[in-house]
Amino acid sequence: MRPSEPRTWRRWWALVLTVVALAATGTMLGTGVAGAESNGGVRVMPLGDSITEGTQVPGGYRIGLWQRLAAGRYTIDFVGSQFNGPGNLGDHDHEGHPGWRIDQIDANIAGWLRTYTPRTVLLHIxxxxxxxxxxxxxxPQRLSALIDHITTAVPNADVFVATIIPLSNSGQEAAARTFNAAIPGIVQSKVSSGKHVHLVDMHSKLTTSDLIDGIHPTAGGYDKMAAAWYAALQSVSGSIGQPGDNPSGAMAIRGVGSGRCLDVTGASQTNGAQAQIWDCNSQPNQQWTPTASGELRVYGGKCLDVSNRSxxxxxxxxxxxxxxQSNQQWRFNTDGSITxxxxxxxLDVPNYxxxxxxxxxIWSCSGATNQRWTRISP
Incomplete structure (x- = not known):
């Protein structure tokens, strides 16, 4: 596939800007301003510092949490101004800021909450x-004030407040334990005043053997955090919706001839990633939302597109x-074909x-089974 001339120029210019930005920051870790990935699901904001960002293991606990949520058939939209993580993390948005303290998060929280209006907040700070x-x-007082600012800005949100994970340095660990000891009382005071705040005992889930550098978890340690978050979310009705909920109106599109689903190769979100057929699996790269203008959207802002307007x-x-543009418009026909x-x-599966x-x-319409599709719940 060769993109059109305007696309080639846009892609070249975007590449130049990306290289300049990476050179300026000296990093190739893929951390930066969010691409605003969205599947229309329940908005969850992972909020905190480098442990939320995933230092040492890009994506951190968000990888295992996303995988558990997807396996549980929850439709979740991670939100935040930051973006990083590997391909098997289905949504890279978050609000994790390496090196930041409670007061620094608090100084910015009102704007983030206005922008992303999360239904649920995961706070580890x-x-x-x-x-x-x-x-x-x-x-502890700074944490209490931060929680108050969150619950004021998004009063209907569920806010999950975690104790911080262990530290290898014995003096710092003693201070962490003293800080953690105050958190249950803080949370209870919010609950007593009618706020939707929940305690997550994260400290007990990890040991110093789960730390890669004395501060940040190993991949296994991050996965233990993911399991703790997932259990906490499941324990609070509505915080992540219900399994099988489809808030976006998205659907899977299954080929009649193949029995496989319309899928974005490699779960990529990059312009030009090819559409293919693959075993139906309810993942975000198989969830398509028809719009009134005839688009088939995936990931919120990407459209199924005929290359080069051919x-x-x-x-x-x-x-x-x-x-x-018209090369992003599709029509569902009564015979199951998609024009x-x-x-x-x-829309055609080559060679049946x-x-x-x-x-x-795309191919001249024939009515054959390799051109017929069934819309199903994801």
């Missing part, structure tokens, strides 16, 4: 107050930033294949 020896005795038989099909409006040709990974195309 205080480690840097200990590490920086920053008025440690006042840390009208030729065999033209490839991929995802691209939604732009309102690419701009080309007036049908039924194999995982076969890349899709």
């Amino acid at each position: 205080g480690t840097n107050d200990i590490l920086q020896n920053y008025n440690v005795s006042g840390a 009208t030729a038989d065999g033209a490839g099909v991929a995802i691209w930033d939604c732009n309102g 690419a409006v701009g080309a007036n040709k049908c 294949s039924t194999a995982n990974g076969v890349k899709l195309q």
Whole structure:
């Protein structure tokens, strides 16, 4: 597939800007401003410092938490101004800020909450107050004030407040334990005043053997955190919706001939990632939302797209930033076919294949089973 000239220019310019930005920061870890991934699910904000960001293991606990949520058939939209993590993390948005203390999070929280309006907040903060020896005795009061600011800004949200994980340095660990000991009382005071605040005992779930550098967890340690968050979320009705809920109106699209689903290759969210068929699995890269303008959206802001606005038989099909052009408009027909409006040709599985990974195309409509599709709940 060769993108059109305007797309080639846009992609080249975006690459230049990316390289400049990476050179300026000296990093290739993929951390930066959020791409605002969204599947329309229940908005959950992972909030905190480098342990939320996933230092040492990019994505951190969010990887295992996302995988558990997906396996449990919960439709969740991680939200926040930051973005990082590997491909098997289905949503990279978060609000984790390496090196930040409670007061620094508090100084920014109102704006973040206005922007992202989370339904649920996962708060793990205080480690840097200990590490920086920053008025440690006042840390519980700062945490209490931060929780008040969160519950004021999003009064209907469930706020899960975790004790901070262990530290290898014995003096810092003693300070962490003193800080943690104050958290249950803080949480109870919020509950007593009618706030939706919940305690998560994270400290007991890890030991210093779960730390890669004395501060940040190993991959296994982060997964223990993921399990603790998941159990806490499941214990509070509504905090992550219900299994099988589909707040976005998204659906899976299954090929009649293949029995496999319309899928974005490698769960990629990159412009030009090809559409294929794959075993139906309810993952975000198989959840398509029809819009009134005829789009088929995935990840919130990407559209199923006929490459280069081609009208030729065999033209490839991929995802691209939604732009309102006719090569991103699709029509569902009564015979089960899906027509690419701009080309007036049908979404087609080449050569009647039924194999995982076969890349899709458009072809002159024939009514054959390799051009017929069934819409199903994801």
